[in-house]
Amino acid sequence: MNRLKACGCRTVQAAFRLAIPFLPYRRPECVSSVAELPALLSARGCGRALVVTSPSVAKMAGTRQLLEALEAADIACFVYSGTVPNPTTDTVEEALAVYRRGNCQAIVGVGGGSSLDCAKAVGVRAVLPNRPLSKSKGVLKVRRPLPPLAAVPTTAGTGSEATIAAVITDAKTRDKYAISDFSLIPDYAVLDPSLTATLPPHLTASTGMDALTHAVEAFIGRSTTPDTRKDALTAVKLIFANLERACRDGSDLEARRSMLTASFQAGCAFTKSYVGYVHAVAHSLGGAYDVAHGYTNAVVLPVVLRAYGANIHPQLAQLAQAAGLAAPGADRQAAALSFLGGLEKLKSQCGIGSSIPELCREDIPALARHADREANPLYPVPVLMDAKELENIYEQLL
Ligand SMILES: NC(=O)c1ccc[n+]([C@@H]2O[C@H](COP(=O)([O-])OP(=O)(O)OC[C@H]3O[C@@H](n4cnc5c(N)ncnc54)[C@H](O)[C@@H]3O)[C@@H](O)[C@H]2O)c1
Numbered sequence: 001m002n003r004l005k006a007c008g009c010r011t012v013q014a015a016f017r018l019a020i021p022f023l024p025y026r027r028p029e030c031v032s033s034v035a036e037l038p039a040l041l042s043a044r045g046c047g048r049a050l051v052v053t054s055p056s057v058a059k060m061a062g063t064r065q066l067l068e069a070l071e072a073a074d075i076a077c078f079v080y081s082g083t084v085p086n087p088t089t090d091t092v093e094e095a096l097a098v099y100r101r102g103n104c105q106a107i108v109g110v111g112g113g114s115s116l117d118c119a120k121a122v123g124v125r126a127v128l129p130n131r132p133l134s135k136s137k138g139v140l141k142v143r144r145p146l147p148p149l150a151a152v153p154t155t156a157g158t159g160s161e162a163t164i165a166a167v168i169t170d171a172k173t174r175d176k177y178a179i180s181d182f183s184l185i186p187d188y189a190v191l192d193p194s195l196t197a198t199l200p201p202h203l204t205a206s207t208g209m210d211a212l213t214h215a216v217e218a219f220i221g222r223s224t225t226p227d228t229r230k231d232a233l234t235a236v237k238l239i240f241a242n243l244e245r246a247c248r249d250g251s252d253l254e255a256r257r258s259m260l261t262a263s264f265q266a267g268c269a270f271t272k273s274y275v276g277y278v279h280a281v282a283h284s285l286g287g288a289y290d291v292a293h294g295y296t297n298a299v300v301l302p303v304v305l306r307a308y309g310a311n312i313h314p315q316l317a318q319l320a321q322a323a324g325l326a327a328p329g330a331d332r333q334a335a336a337l338s339f340l341g342g343l344e345k346l347k348s349q350c351g352i353g354s355s356i357p358e359l360c361r362e363d364i365p366a367l368a369r370h371a372d373r374e375a376n377p378l379y380p381v382p383v384l385m386d387a388k389e390l391e392n393i394y395e396q397l398l
């Protein structure tokens with residue numbers, strides 16, 4: 001990247017880093033069972049709640065138990081179960097109609113990141129009734145509190161239950177964008193492992209790899225804080241100890257619980273400390289070819305880490321120790337390389353390959369420009385790359 005552009009990127013990132021202590025980040029209140037949620041909503045005086053979920057999650061026993069527990073606490077439930085992967089503005093409007101019909105006072109998202117994001121976006125529309133969702137795209141456009149919001153993740157990956165973002169796709173243009181504001185951080189996160197037990201191995205693997213990528217990118221970036229470093233290290237430790245276990249035996253609730261904790265901690269880390277080029281590249285590929293986000297991240301992660309080279313060996317050495325791949329005090333370079341080796345092993349244990357078969361060589365320049373626009377100047381990556389340099393990353397994914 002040329003000096004002028006690099007200087008501009010680092011200046012923007014420094015300004016955002018300096019602002020972190022003054023921004024109203026907060027952590028959702030966490031409970032470990034769906035049975036604990038009704039009391040929290042009742043204490044807020046909520047007697048009518050919209051439950052946003054997807055068709056398959058609506059049929060799960062855990063979701064039925066949640067609805068029964070809410071009804072038993074005199075909270076009337078109005079269910080919207082039409083959320084699709086990559087929820088659209090149309091999905092949000094349908095759910096909003098149910099919220100209005102039920103005269104609801106609270107919103108409960110139950111499902112993967114798609115349902116949680118749809119629930120957040122309904123909250124945005126509920127408090128901004130005259131503004132289309134696309135007008136809230138970007139950072140700090142909402143600027144008002146949402147109705148009480150609970151997130152009940154049934155995948156362990158996106159961390160949406162802890163983040164300031166909702167990712168929505170425009171139904172007409174297919175533009176996929178984030179709405180990011182502090183009011184979108186849920187009030188409550190229900191980390192109940194029984195709800196993730198039905199997740200099939202390939203989704204367990206790809207969503208778990210998404211959480212790992214959040215933790216690694218937040219940790220190696222230049223806008224970390226003591227809190228986000230701690231969260232990221234905890235997440236990495238838990239993922240290396242539990243992801244393969246959760247893929248092998250979905251009913252292993254200890255592994256499932258650890259993965260939910262890891263996803264939450266990784267969410268807390270990246271919502272403050274950002275992601276990096278792995279996500280920028282994965283988003284460009286997701287937009288072009290409809291490939292699974294977590295899977296793509298897992299393929300791209302080692303390629304980008306190798307491209308950063310020795311610049312990130314100190315951080316990778318710390319991650320290696322957290323993951324149990326290197327002893328404390330081990331040689332830094334050797335420890336960093338053992339992290340990369342451990343990552344490849346985890347990927348293959350989870351059935352993840354090393355290429356994106358859908359990728360066409362002629363698309364690479366446009367994809368690289370897309371990733372450049374997403375990441376630069378905002379993401380505080382350890383080594384800056386422009387579109388031309390990013391093309392090398394895509395070449396390695398062919
Ligand atoms: N808000 C954020 O901070 C944030 C961060 C990262 C990603 N995202 C977004 O999250 C979305 C992806 O979320 P995801 O990876 O969790 O997948 P998802 O929510 O799209 O779910 C994938 C599929 O798994 C099913 N499913 C979910 N839980 C299940 C369970 N326990 N058992 C069986 N099936 C289950 C869903 O019904 C769906 O068909 C994307 O739109 C992405 O952009 C948001």
Ligand SMILES: [Fe+2]
Binds near residue numbers: 210279
């Ligand atoms: Fe992600």
